[in-house]
Amino acid sequence: MLDFIFKPNSIAVIGASEDEKKIGHVVFRNLVKQGFEGKVYPVNPKREEILGIKCYPSVKDLPEKIDLAIIVIPAKGVPSVIKDCASAGVKGLIVITAGFREIGGEGIKLEQEIVELVKKYGIRMVGPNCLGVINTINKMNATFASELPPCGRVSFFSQSGALGVALIDWAIENNFGFGKFVSLGNKADLNETDFLEYFGEDPETDIILGYIEDIKDGKRFLEVAKKVSKIKPVIIIKAGTTEAGAKAASSHTGAFAGFDRAFSEAFKKAGIIRVNSIKELFETAEIFKLNKIPKGDRLLVITNAGGPGIIAADTADKLGIKLDPMSEESIEAIIDKLPPTASLYNPIDIIGDATSERYKVVLEQAIKDRYVDGICVILTPQAVTDVENVATEIVRISQNTEKPVFACFIGGKKVSSAIKILKSQQIPCYSDPSVAISSYKKLIDFSIIKNKKEPEIPKIEISLENKEKVRLILEILENAGVSSVGEENATEILSLYGFNFPKKALAKTPEEAVEIAEKIGYPVVLKVSSPNILHKTDVGGVKLNLKNAEEVYNAFVDITINVKRFMPNAYIKGVMVYEMITGGKEVILGVSYDTTFGHMLMFGLGGIYVEVLKDVSFRIAPLTKEEAYEMVEEIKGAKILEGVRGEPPYDKENIVDKILRLSQLVTDFPIIKEIDINPYVVKHQGGVALDARMIIGKL
């Protein structure tokens, strides 16, 4: 718990200053003058008092043990001050000072030094290079932003301090209530995950917002986010999603921006609601202020203007929100109370001359209707529209229902006081129907996140003996300094984890080849086996589709003759006899490694589907069975596996099983960084891997 940061009893401002232009002054003044009720001590060896408060030369000289120290002195002095804090028993630090990792070179070293110090002393640190921390509830403005935003139940962590300043200013103007705010700075100690966890447990926080550019510890972030997102909406804007953005990000904070696909998958896995712009962040937060979760995806739209109703319907349709009409009984019940020109489907158009009475009639029916899970009330200020009464009606109805009711009032002066009525009662109100509906979609998404059963990671049974064999192979390869694992060893490892490969055996003589072929079953493929021959086809070392004993016998003879002719000095181990795989559909199964989130499984259809159409799906390991299914289902060409043009379907279960086996393999042996099984041939029943390679390495 980080209460000593957000709810300290006492704070020391180390570097407090009398000079109004200095951050050390602003931070101290903000704490003293904006209503914070705890004790605040200025620390500055050169001053007797600041703002009339007695000043201390060092944190060690303070008359009591303090919870939180805010450091605003130049970077070089920070390490020794941290030591002082340790001996004074400080629990939390906010290092506002810049000049650390973000400036490179010496700054990186200095940051390492202070990290080691806080670890050593068991102090937790925000920053360095940050704006500070705000808690509107105890009126603690421990930042150099000039004012506290209005009090509310939305808490926010931001990797951009400057953005934080701007948004606090925006919040004041727009009366948007914040609870707690933290500027993450360089995240040298405390990072997004710590605050996500704290806000998740914080009874004063209902909605969690975040702006991040990278994630420090992907695995822990995922774990924490998964838990928190079941309880509270977590809405995050991850910037640096594209190459250009990531470049800007790394020149900005030196943060290494992860591969965006991994972030998308991670956010999905963790139940995080991802948004793409600052506007969307707050528009989304707005809908969650309702604190109501729809039971389903059926939305009723009520409007007094056709056009905005159509725009709402368009948006709903694009997002997969169902605009079902109300039940027949409901329509029956309201039909006489609306003019004949009203449209009774969905959107319900109560026509431009509607007063609040018509809104009321429909709303009262809608909250009773079993086909309605949520209600969007659109209003345009027409001549007779009693706008404020409509707002009051919405507030009243909303108090009588569990269903989310939200509004879209389009206009200016004529709707402004009504919007105030709505917002004062936490009824979300938008000015654009598309935005209203898009925001509502996030509420539906959250209801799905909340209701999702705890996903279970299936345990694939691999015998201890097989595991031990894999461990041994990997150990040998690692010791040999091999990072690129070729077909033979990769095949061996994957076979031990339950993958099928074509049956094969080495023949030394033509007779032996025939014997093996008879065992495997025709047709077979013969390939010369020699460590010296890379391009077997070029030297006549491969024969395909051999259908009987005679063909096999002759092929063996041909191959040995060919090879001896072309490469007289090659060492020939023999000739490999392979089962020939016919039919089936080529797919690709793979694993890649993301520096933030670790192993990611990949699936795609083979050949041009991957090469040209880039039609692949990803999931972060370890996978649940549902996720493995989703991977198979979500590619665009998924239908092809169901069998097109009269073919029977291919064995999706087999693909799912193999994806889970790969997930298990990299979980058991994280040293395997990449796997590429290309192609894997899935049959109508079962499947066979035709080629495989791996990359292993230190993590």
Place this chain on the structure above:
Amino acid sequence: MLDFIFKPNSIAVIGASEDEKKIGHVVFRNLVKQGFEGKVYPVNPKREEILGIKCYPSVKDLPEKIDLAIIVIPAKGVPSVIKDCASAGVKGLIVITAGFREIGGEGIKLEQEIVELVKKYGIRMVGPNCLGVINTINKMNATFASELPPCGRVSFFSQSGALGVALIDWAIENNFGFGKFVSLGNKADLNETDFLEYFGEDPETDIILGYIEDIKDGKRFLEVAKKVSKIKPVIIIKAGTTEAGAKAASSHTGAFAGFDRAFSEAFKKAGIIRVNSIKELFETAEIFKLNKIPKGDRLLVITNAGGPGIIAADTADKLGIKLDPMSEESIEAIIDKLPPTASLYNPIDIIGDATSERYKVVLEQAIKDRYVDGICVILTPQAVTDVENVATEIVRISQNTEKPVFACFIGGKKVSSAIKILKSQQIPCYSDPSVAISSYKKLIDFSIIKNKKEPEIPKIEISLENKEKVRLILEILENAGVSSVGEENATEILSLYGFNFPKKALAKTPEEAVEIAEKIGYPVVLKVSSPNILHKTDVGGVKLNLKNAEEVYNAFVDITINVKRFMPNAYIKGVMVYEMITGGKEVILGVSYDTTFGHMLMFGLGGIYVEVLKDVSFRIAPLTKEEAYEMVEEIKGAKILEGVRGEPPYDKENIVDKILRLSQLVTDFPIIKEIDINPYVVKHQGGVALDARMIIGKL
């Protein structure tokens, strides 16, 4: 020219009323009290005077000829009033009255009646069922919206009157200047195309906005829009884009909402900037107020906050806007004037403690830099930021450059007066970097539209003789009442327009079959020819891949024996000998018919690409050569035609030629509504159609 509607010298309000609750009162009062300088006459047989102005029993009794009459009497009385207007020499009508097509039944008849009347008398009519017309320049508020919006150079046509009312209210609150506004109503006479044309020619209009749900005359709209969009930005929101939206649209105005794909293609062809929400409509209009067009797609972003800079970069990257750094000389010139922690690439991050001086340094360099086509200035209000000075600096710089300079000021109170400074000088200012960059993208789009050369429709040479033959075939089919044209006739028509089909000839004897095969060249395919046999393969009537005379001879004999055995009563014309097509890539060429815009060409890769992946492209006929190329290039699988896995490329020129021939065919013979050539086999050189069908019908 519709000046008699927007700039009338005199107006009669037919149905003017003394009752303040009546629309007839509001409209009359708006005209009299809001500054309109022309003469306004109330017409009402029951009144002596209204608002102290002498009232006339009929428009025929007015003391002068008037330009414009506004009708606000009940629907039934409208036809006879129109007759009065005709005899009084009225040029334009605004029928505000509702109760026409939108109520169905009698309303439809009544609307037909008034349309016939205005056509007969040569009067032009807005509406019926509309809000009216506004011109802020002559202060004419001929609507029942209560106030005039601020004056400006943006004109707007809206198919939703209620939306118009809301947006006027919004415009007043947000000081957004409108020029002319028209509520289209039922578009019984004048429609979107008429106002698009008028606004296009109007010297008082710089930017044209539109909200539409359908388009009355697609062909004329395209023609007019193509011309206007070369001169002024035309920004349109087309609602009813999805199934749900279209349903809402048709229950609302009875408008038949066209197939959305056709609208997208039509807007693209016409150079219209399409937006999807009301917010986007105005955000987009904002950037065009600059009246500057970027010379290229390289944008420089200047920011005092890293986070918003990254978001801007992300958005730019997604939209294909280039964030190139400035030239080395430029960076050289400014490097000493910025702190060492500043980032000099793009975005240029001048760091949180930047004052207007740093903005000035970068801006002055940027307008000189040859790698910069446009400039986005991002600001967050930090402690030392002199926000208003930055705004003033932007205004000054903008006046000294042809390059578009726009701003994104994030915050509330601290940035509001600076935003006013910017907006008063027509500098676009946004509050969200994503929105700023997305809006700017539209400006780049417009520069491309503006600079596009007048597209030429290529004239494919088809001999008069061939055309005449096609005409004859179609006439015979039409007279026979045939709408579905089968392979034989479709093949004939397409051959006359330059399509290749496999060579073929009918053989009556095995010897004849061999003779034909020798002429065509091996391999060949034999198929029984009989009007009675639909499924030729089922009765053993097809033999593929016949490689020599003997195989052809035997195949002929086999086929005749098979068919006689299975269908002894079938009439056998003989056996068709076809050239066998091997190799090549299967594609689909097609034509479909959209009720709004007419013929649309379609192209896609064959088989599962179309069936499963829906990877197809469309263009509205007639096509330019560039459009035909775009069709081939824009499908996701386009690379496949370039030859993957070492194949040589397929003949794209041949596909382009065939698409243009189809475009020519349906232009010459619009009675052909649909064509489906599936598959068309494109080779490394040339191509062959393997199957074709058509639908013909009255347009």
